[in-house]
Amino acid sequence: MSVLAVPLNAQVLQALAEEPRSLVDLRRAAGSPPQTTMRGHLRALTEAGIVARRRQPEFPGSVDLELAKPGRDLLAVSRVLGGWLLQAPDGPLQLGTPAAKSAVKALVDGWSSGIVRVLAAKPHALTELSRVITNLSYPSLERRLGAMRLAGLIEPCPGNGRGTPHRVTDWLRLAIGPLAIAARWERQHLPGQTAPIRRLDVESAFLLVLPLLSPPSEQSGECRLAVEMRTPEGELRLAGVMARVRDGEVSCVARLQGNATAWVSGSAAAWLRAVLEDDKHGLETGGDCDLALALLDGFHGELRRARQRA
Numbered sequence: 001m002s003v004l005a006v007p008l009n010a011q012v013l014q015a016l017a018e019e020p021r022s023l024v025d026l027r028r029a030a031g032s033p034p035q036t037t038m039r040g041h042l043r044a045l046t047e048a049g050i051v052a053r054r055r056q057p058e059f060p061g062s063v064d065l066e067l068a069k070p071g072r073d074l075l076a077v078s079r080v081l082g083g084w085l086l087q088a089p090d091g092p093l094q095l096g097t098p099a100a101k102s103a104v105k106a107l108v109d110g111w112s113s114g115i116v117r118v119l120a121a122k123p124h125a126l127t128e129l130s131r132v133i134t135n136l137s138y139p140s141l142e143r144r145l146g147a148m149r150l151a152g153l154i155e156p157c158p159g160n161g162r163g164t165p166h167r168v169t170d171w172l173r174l175a176i177g178p179l180a181i182a183a184r185w186e187r188q189h190l191p192g193q194t195a196p197i198r199r200l201d202v203e204s205a206f207l208l209v210l211p212l213l214s215p216p217s218e219q220s221g222e223c224r225l226a227v228e229m230r231t232p233e234g235e236l237r238l239a240g241v242m243a244r245v246r247d248g249e250v251s252c253v254a255r256l257q258g259n260a261t262a263w264v265s266g267s268a269a270a271w272l273r274a275v276l277e278d279d280k281h282g283l284e285t286g287g288d289c290d291l292a293l294a295l296l297d298g299f300h301g302e303l304r305r306a307r308q309r310a
Helices: 007-018 024-031 033-049 069-085 098-113 116-122 125-132 138-151 168-172 177-188 199-210 268-277 289-308
Strands: 051-054 063-067 154-156 166-168 223-229 236-246 249-253 263-266 285-288
Touching: 007 024, 007 033, 007 063, 007 069, 024 033, 024 063, 033 154, 033 166, 063 069, 063 285, 069 177, 069 289, 098 116, 098 138, 098 166, 098 236, 116 125, 116 168, 116 199, 138 166, 168 199, 168 249, 177 199, 177 289, 199 223, 199 249, 199 289, 223 268, 223 285, 223 289, 236 289, 249 268, 263 268, 263 289, 268 289, 285 289
Parallel strands: 223 263
Antiparallel strands: 051 063, 154 166, 223 236, 236 249, 263 285
16 A cells, blocks of 8 residues: 555556556656666565566567556555545545645554554543554554544544543545455465464454444344464464444444354465455354354455545
8 A cells, every 4th residue: 555655656556457568658648757776765665576577579678568467456445445545534635645645644653653553442632642652653553643633533422531532534444445345465475575464453443443343233243253363373363342233233342251142263365365255254254153253244344435435
């Protein structure tokens, strides 16, 4: 997502989506940036396997640039990300613009720092965040929170204590679409360079998306949603949430303990296949399977709508 947010990268991908191009033609199609800037971006895209160089046998020394398989797959990520940006609360944002870059950077920074995880659970003021997130300085947290608020990812809400609490917006919840498809792209095409999915990532995803779901009103109960993870030592650990379904609404808490009437578990890859492709074969369900399947179908439906908005 950070790659796509860079305006020049987005322009290069869009130009090469139409046809392979020479460096001169590609530079012209991308708005004629400085040659050194263009070469630097192309070098990074080539090293990531997104762009490939194809020599023309009829013209020795001549090279065309084209999208490799990872680059063509990245176009699907760009479409979903672009569709999400068009729903920005203060008006549509176009992928490849400075405003879109700022919004995506605020999302990525908020996700990687754990701010999204904390605020998705419940509203917090800056001083409360600083007590929970201890690996960032107070000024750094303040900058990231300010960027997220400016982008429309979070909003102030009433509170009883000192400071102004902030909560996630519906637009931030909808970011689960581009986040999920980008996570799958990374694991398919850059497995050696991609950090493992963390417990915080799992909890953040569930906490964001579950309130968006509207299961059938006749469904009720507690469903444990767990992702199987391996420690560096190979030990199996579980991360996830307990979802409570009542009267067509879903709430959740970031814990796995407690009595559950249904449960779903599986690897991160299996969860991504289930929510993106509706392929549930890699997941194990138990208890009230109708409840478990209703939540899984809700996940998939939300991600399907994200693609349709693209």
